[in-house]
Amino acid sequence: MLGLWTVGTHIDLVGRLGGKGAGLFRMRQMGLPVPPAFVISVHACHAYFGRGRKFLGEELCREATQRISEIEAVTGKRYGNPNNPLLLSVRSGAPVSMPGMMDTILNVGINDSVRKGLATATGDPVFAADCHCRFLEMLGKTVFGIRKDAFLSASQGISRTDLQALVGRYQEVVAAAAANSSYPNVVDDVEQQLLACIEAVFNSWQSDRAVRYRKMFKISADLGTAIVVQSMVFGNLDGNSGTGVVFTRDPSTGARELVGEYLVGRQGEEVVSGEAAETSKPMTSLNQEFPLIHRQLSMVCRFLEFVARDIQDIEFTFERGELYILQTRSAKRTPMAAVRFLADAVAEGLLSQEDAMRRTQSITKASLEEFISQEVTRRGDGHCWIIARGPGVTPRVARGRVVFSPAEAIELSARGEPVVMVRDVTSPEDIGGIEKAVGLFTARGGPLSHAAVVCRELGKPCVVGTGVRVDILSGEVVGEGGVIVKRGEVVTVDGASGLVWGGDVAVEKRELDLNMVGWIQKILGRSLC
Amino acid sequence: MADVQRLTEQQVVVLRLLSARGMVEEETLLELLGKRGVFRSCEVGSCLQSLRAMGVVESAIPGFWSVAEVGKKLLKDHLQSRCADIIPHLRGDAWAAFESLDKELKAVCSAWQVKPDWSANNHDDPGYDFPVLEKLGGVDSKLRILVDRVNGLKNELRDLLVEMEGALGKVNEGDFEYFTGVNVNSYHNLWFELHEDLLCTLGLERKE
Secondary structure (H helix, E strand, C coil), X not given: CEECCCCCCCXXXXXXXXXXXXXXXXXXXXXXXXXXXXXXXXXXXXXXXXXXXXXXXXXXXXXXXXXXXXXXXXXXXXXXXXXXXXXXXXXXXXXXXXXXXXXXXXXXXXXHHHHHHHHHHHCCHHHHHHHHHHHHXXXXXXXXXXXXXXXXXXXXXXXCCCHHHHHHHHHHHHHHHHCCCCCCXXXXXXXXXXXXXXXXXXXXXXXXXXXXXXXXXXXXXXXXXXXXXXXXCCCCCCCCCEEEEEECCCCCCCCXXXXXXXXXXXXXXXXXXXXXXXXXXXXXXHHHHCHHHHHHHHHHXXXXXXXXXXXXXXXXXXXXXXXXXXXXXXXXXXXXXXXXXXXXXXXXXXXXXXXXXXXXXXXXXXXXXXXXXXEEEECXXXXXXXXXXXXXXXXXXXXXXXXXXXXXXHHHHHCCCCEEEXXXXXXXXXXXXXXXXXXXXXXXXXXXXHHHHHHHHHCCCEECCCCCEEECCCCEEECHHHCEEECCCEEEEECCCCEEEEECCEEEECCCCHHHHHHHHHHHCCCCC | CHHHCCCCHHHHHHXXXXXXXXXXXXXXXXXXXXXXXXXXXXXXXXXHHHHHXXXXXXXXXXXXXXXXXXXXXXXXXXXXXXXXXXXXXXXXHHHHHHHHHHHHHHHHHHXXXXXXXXXXXXXXXXXXXXXXXXXXXXXXXHHHHHHHHCXXXXXXXXXXXXXXXXXXXXXHCCCCHHHHCCCCCCHHHHHHHHHHHHHHHHCCCCCC
């Protein structure tokens, strides 16, 4: 276990502490405002499974107690004590991302007396009851597998203002589940609460879902998970508190601006899980509403990006106007953003040319190819008209002669002619034709049709469900406004805009920044003309 | 005369695949059939030739195979007589349940290919991919429950169901081409065939 408020030794941080733990350690070392924490290393996870999962070792329990004292010393709060109570979050953190594992339990260390103390300390009994309920739900779910509906039905018939009764009901649900477990007093006993959470995180490493996930994505079961135990900060405390996530650069374009969202008066899980999406606000609002926080956050972003030498995805909380950084990691980004970042980073001196070239390994060529090959149609100087419109599939443009069946598509394309197949509705027997055609449009069907699935797989632009009338025998399609297209006529299919054009429509390739072109050519290993 | 001859199990598999996929390039056909449990790869060619001799399949365009009109009728009669007892149980609720499951499967396939905002899925986010893969497993379980409920259907679709189990197994081991891949016996392709099969047996037209 590593207390972050003691002197650390040189270790493989991520391998031992997990991604989250390592990130926290580094941020703490840099002097960033991180809520005090300790990390239970993966070794403890191995030891737990080595013992056949029977119990958490005495040593672990002792150390945990000691680390909590350290946190108490730093924060001035006391775990389990109603006078200025310390609440903790318990979060899993494997060395690699592991969907399917248990994530988080917040507000650990709360019972009836602590809740009352919290209500007094904050002057807000509603807030305290909310924290208590949230804790019981998360504990119930992650430790005892209690589903949300059990809590919902327990709260039937209780008025929303009778918080004490609501908490009571939730406690009953959890107590019933805990009765025959190793933690029968978990509702009142804060020591049991912490240990139950720790054990639940370890167990989730071997949950069915986690095992299936590792098998699918070829991840070794030997890695184990670390656990981060951290002092709670309350983004849901009042109108001067909030939670958010921010990217140090735009993750879809790579532009040098902060992109993110935040909520006022909410705890972390909601923003990250996207639950409260309607009321979350962008970074520009943060600048107006909380300019000081925004300024501090901007500095943190610049700093973290500089130290990590990569775009960062940062989770933050502010409580009563005080900013805390909860987590930082390398941000997911589109291939284009990846290229833009590398180009900019070299220009800024953040990365050397060699480092940047090495980083290009991680950019998938296929997705970059897809990005640069995107085209759209637009009315240009030539005479053109819209034949049909509908949901588009695959953001490309293709031009070819209209054919009405797979056999026609195969025959004509064999003679070197690009063909566009039109069908009333697609059935599997069109696959052969779709393969040979450059594009497709259908009268019926939607973007979730089998045709769409096949077209996407093959990268063919396609417009579905256009409502045109297809007459195979006479070789005619009747489109928008009664326009007629005959067999063999040339049409243009725009899968991005969902349009089928007749005549001479202009095709616009994606405009690439000149700085990007050089990089893209290097990555793809070919020239772009 | 083709219509009085009885079809072997291998011939039925070839006919069903061709009937489902329309006009198939020979190389692709050999590849797909060669990997199916019912064939040893060397047997596919001779099976095709036997069907051609019967006038049931044809190679109207060199290098491509398709079912002849005669063959379509033969397959339909064959399936409908073989499934005569099953057909009444398959109509109504069971069919409605299948169509609903078909919608679910198509949605899962699309979710694998594109994210909710319709941008292409680069598969760089296991947090997004894993739940989609789990949903595929869920659809498969529901299919088997549905099939079990219709007397005799499981036996009738045995070959396809085994192939689908194989495809799903490969997906669960990380071979994701077997999810929506076009030129392998992917789960999506096999589902497509299954659907086509049931439509043919019931004498229905595909609505999309």
